[in-house]
Amino acid sequence: MKGIQHMDTPQFPLELLQASAEARKAYFSSKVIAHPSIVHAHTLLMSALRHPTDGQIVMVIGAPGVGKTTVRKTMVRDLTTQFLAQPERHPGHLPVAGIELEAFGGGNFKWKQTRQALLHALHEPQVDKKVWYSTTTEGEHAVLQRSTRLSSDDLGELLLTVLAQRQPQALWFDEGQHLIKVAGARGLLDQLDVLKSLANRSCIPTVLFGTYEMNVLLGLSPQLDRRIFRIHIPRYYATKPADVAAFQQVLFGLQKHLPFPEEPHLVEDWEYFFTGSLGCVGILKDWLYQAAGAAFDRDERTLTRSMCEMWARETDVLVDMLQRITSGETQFIQEHSATDLRTLLGLSVTDKATSSSTRPKTSTPKSRPGTRNPARDKVVGHG
Amino acid sequence: MVEMETTVWEMHTPAYPSTSVLYPLAPVGVGTPFVESLTGYLKRLAQAHHLKVVDLVTFCSTQTDMHVLPSTLQKLSRIDGMTDSGQA
Numbered sequence: 015m016k017g018i019q020h021m022d023t024p025q026f027p028l029e030l031l032q033a034s035a036e037a038r039k040a041y042f043s044s045k046v047i048a049h050p051s052i053v054h055a056h057t058l059l060m061s062a063l064r065h066p067t068d069g070q071i072v073m074v075i076g077a078p079g080v081g082k083t084t085v086r087k088t089m090v091r092d093l094t095t096q097f098l099a100q101p102e103r104h105p106g107h108l109p110v111a112g113i114e115l116e117a118f119g120g121g122n123f124k125w126k127q128t129r130q131a132l133l134h135a136l137h138e139p140q141v142d143k144k145v146w147y148s149t150t151t152e153g154e155h156a157v158l159q160r161s162t163r164l165s166s167d168d169l170g171e172l173l174l175t176v177l178a179q180r181q182p183q184a185l186w187f188d189e190g191q192h193l194i195k196v197a198g199a200r201g202l203l204d205q206l207d208v209l210k211s212l213a214n215r216s217c218i219p220t221v222l223f224g225t226y227e228m229n230v231l232l233g234l235s236p237q238l239d240r241r242i243f244r245i246h247i248p249r250y251y252a253t254k255p256a257d258v259a260a261f262q263q264v265l266f267g268l269q270k271h272l273p274f275p276e277e278p279h280l281v282e283d284w285e286y287f288f289t290g291s292l293g294c295v296g297i298l299k300d301w302l303y304q305a306a307g308a309a310f311d312r313d314e315r316t317l318t319r320s321m322c323e324m325w326a327r328e329t330d331v332l333v334d335m336l337q338r339i340t341s342g343e344t345q346f347i348q349e350h351s352a353t354d355l356r357t358l359l360g361l362s363v364t365d366k367a368t369s370s371s372t373r374p375k376t377s378t379p380k381s382r383p384g385t386r387n388p389a390r391d392k393v394v395g396h397g
Numbered sequence: 398m399v400e401m402e403t404t405v406w407e408m409h410t411p412a413y414p415s416t417s418v419l420y421p422l423a424p425v426g427v428g429t430p431f432v433e434s435l436t437g438y439l440k441r442l443a444q445a446h447h448l449k450v451v452d453l454v455t456f457c458s459t460q461t462d463m464h465v466l467p468s469t470l471q472k473l474s475r476i477d478g479m480t481d482s483g484q485a
Contacts, residue, residue: 044408048406091409097413105417139418140446144447267403
């Protein structure tokens with residue numbers, strides 16, 4: 015490919031070439047290329063966590079394999095590093111805590127199990143032996159009572175006391191789309207209410223990572239929408255030159271970190287890899303990981319396109335995935351323009367401060383039939 | 398020309414061994430004649446962790462090499478005192 019310079023020195027440690035296939039795979043797997051869409055999401059997320067509003071829920075949303083989990087891991091890494099850098103930190107505090115939400119059998123989301131999992135994530139001892147102490151008054155005396163069988167709501171209260179002790183900087187939930195597995199719109203609203211109340215009462219910002227299936231949680235109530243800060247991680251689009259360049263960069267970075275004696279030439283075939291990954295870097299990396307793993311086993315000198323073809327997803331699967339992603343994207347990026355909002359608010363339609371650059375999609379008024387386009391006519395005397 | 402500069406993120410999360418397994422509660426009344434007794438402290442610690450004293454001590458014994466005799470556990474359940482109300 016024209017214009018690309020291949021460096022002769024490999025970016026991986028040379029001794030890896032003598033190492034086992036497992037070690038080479040593990041090395042490749044650990045290399046995460048910081049590409050623009052996840053760098054942007056990460057910066058935005060960390061900034062939102064530095065300046066949280068009361069009871070804020072940050073929703074990080076994107077297609078499967080777009081890099082949500084990477085953004086989550088970098089968030090945990092950064093919060094932990096910041097926590098350790100504090101000169102006098104409280105011995106009982108934790109930097110951050112969270113869980114991957116489960117897909118429960120029967121299709122119904124279960125808060126009790128989720129809360130128990132969260133207690134484990136908060137390093138709570140003896141989660142299955144928890145009791146609930148409560149005080150009642152009998153006459154003039156306060157009586158301490160203890161119940162051994164805890165309801166889901168009791169666990170919710172218990173969780174709040176644990177959070178008050180551990181004070182993590184953020185509470186994260188991955189696979190947030192499992193939250194929608196409840197019956198009816200009322201159920202969906204309840205799900206968000208539980209999260210909102212957790213974030214509100216604990217004063218700990220909550221971060222929800224998930225796919226476009228979480229779209230249904232948006233727009234349920236203005237009260238809840240106000241609390242939700244959305245961060246979109248878009249996939250790369252072949253129609254945008256900057257996206258194509260970013261995708262090629264990722265591919266280049268990955269080929270540099272594939273520990274083969276000969277450097278694979280993946281960037282030359284970027285369109286093939288773009289098609290097979292739908293512009294999602296996570297899908298691309300998993301694909302290369304499998305193909306490279308098989309090539310390491312056979313002690314190949316390099317990774318070629320034909321070796322990758324064996325591990326590519328079938329076209330019909332890709333088409334189906336793309337259709338789902340596109341419909342999710344369209345639903346998420348609602349087509350209401352800033353003009354609609356201004357009209358609804360009773361403002362004049364054109365915003366003088368922000369010129370047309372913020373609204374690239376507004377169509378130019380069509381000319382009447384028979385009117386000549388001025389650009390077609392040469393202007394005499396202005397040579 | 399495409400600029401082929403890539404940055405690799407180091408994904409390793411540093412370990413933090415210093416977080417206390419139990420909440421570091423301070424004993425009440427230190428330096429005064431009304432300082433909290435060990436029994437009182439144990440009971441308060443168990444309550445803060447939403448555990449019975451027996452379960453808290455059993456947990457502590459699994460975290461260390463300490464072995465707790467069954468007779469000691471029996472005595473500890475007396476500190477727990479009250480009978481449980483089994484509400485759902």
